[in-house]
Amino acid sequence: MGRITLDKVRKAFGDVEVIPPLDLTIEEGEFVVFVGPSGCGKSTLLRLIAGLEDVSSGEIRIDGQNATDLPPAKRRLAMVFQSYALYPHMTVRKNIAFPLKMAGLDQAAQDKKVEGAASVLNLTDYLERRPGQLSGGQRQRVAIGRAIVREPAAFLFDEPLSNLDAALRVGMRMEISELHERLKTTMIYVTHDQVEAMTMADKIVVLRAGNIEQVGSPLELYRAPRNVFVAGFIGSPKMNLIDGEEAAKRNAHTIGIRPEHITPSPDAGTWEGTVGVAEHLGSDTFFHVHLPGREEPMTVRAGGEVSLHHGDKIFLTPDETQLHRFDAQGLRI
């Protein structure tokens, strides 16, 4: 239950090809995150899987069965929308019960399932309220409740946390991960936030302009990005990318080094620069270091208690074993 296969799926709106032919397999029980910059076609891909958009060509299989022409309701998938898409004229109870009612369950069975979902999601006290009387996080939970009562083959989430404030977002992230651990149902989660992708995913699919750039576990992507785009997109703060002479010295077109793989030193090192802005996070401090002939500053991680000041001279030494090298096409060497 919950294995989804995309076979040469392509989507065009008129003349604009938003998703070029694309192959992807999502294994049963996996938590897969589609991540990519805004407008790269993540939502479109999700809507194709949901059946809310028709594919232009290609095939979608759910549990081995061809679902390409099945209507959304027949695909046994549940979706949580970015806007939550709750039914404002119904109470929370009726919202959550709606898919059950449509499936023709009797009242007693509906109540039992709704109450079960409500207790899992801490919504029991709010069942008789309308969505308009709930906070953002509670609305989010109602939307999730409406999805889980259906016991779908897979859950689809489209940027579900982007309307919440930062603290709530972290909390909901944990709750969704918990939910996945408990239900063991396939989940496909769309986000433009690579932190969400890194913290939640079993498998990340990095998209750019409808193309899959790389598929892999968060650490695979972090340790061995297949190309410059993935290298720059995954990881926070971003990997430092260096072109030109320094890269040529190492037989590459571009080299990349993560902030934690650079050792700063006040008196000796490979590169010399001046200290710029510092971001103190408590446990870590990230320094922006300006190297001569480079427009973008390098980001360097140092311990929490470092006394470096704006304008100080500094030497940087990269850990050569942790260097990422890319060729002229941007592919990993």
Place this chain on the structure above:
Amino acid sequence: MATQHSRAAARLMISPSVILLLGWMLIPLGLTLYFSFLRYNLLMPGANPFVGWENYSYFLSDPAFKAAIVNTLLLVVGVLVITVVGGTLLAILLDQAMWGQGIVRILVIAPFFVMPTVSALVWKNMFMNPVNGLFAHLAKFLGLPPFDFFAAAPLASIIGIVSWQWLPFATLILLTAMQSLDSERLEAAEMDGAGPLSRFWYMVLPHLSRAITVVILIQTIFLLSVFAEILVTTNGGPGNASTNLTYLVYAESLLRFDVGTGSAGGVVAIILANIVAIFLMRMIGKNLDA
């Protein structure tokens, strides 16, 4: 409007319009009330003595009064049903993306701009006329006897004409309401297993309920006083078959020249309209809250 001072200023500023509106309303109302207690017939000039409730008992016991009440209700309810149902269906249709959408929308709205007298005359002479009307030609073409609309079904014909005029209004209001319906909500319902009919019943209709309430309230006010359409088509006949309350008041005061009874009829009409209004507000006005 928070402070005492700004509230007083606000009252002062709106007082001219309030006083004007009150005068506008109270003076005719007072005069009508006054006339309704006089024997005041234009065919018998001379003294206009005070006669108490005589005009009222005369008006209320007139067999035409009962017919007029029934006709008024049938007219209002008939037109409301046709325009709300038709308007909802048209709004759904016009909300679909289709070729020539702009022109179709203007065409649908056009009847609203035709004045009632003109539209009633057009319907009477060009469509419903049993000899020359389009429907008569159509019937002949199909080999059926032509149907004499205003003789055989006068009230139904008037309901048809008035509905034609008010359908655009209902459509327009309901269309704007349709357009504010979040498409993700419909998609969510679709994924939840709701078919087209369920989506209409559980999503679209509740979303439209407020707009439908507005349509019903506004139209009722205007439909209680339909007059021109009756005057130019049936003159309230045959018999009293298409006489509504407004037309009856007109007939009393200006055909029978009995101003006193006409005024009494006017007062009765006001009371009835208010009863209907209170009733409506109670029944569906709660849709407007929140």
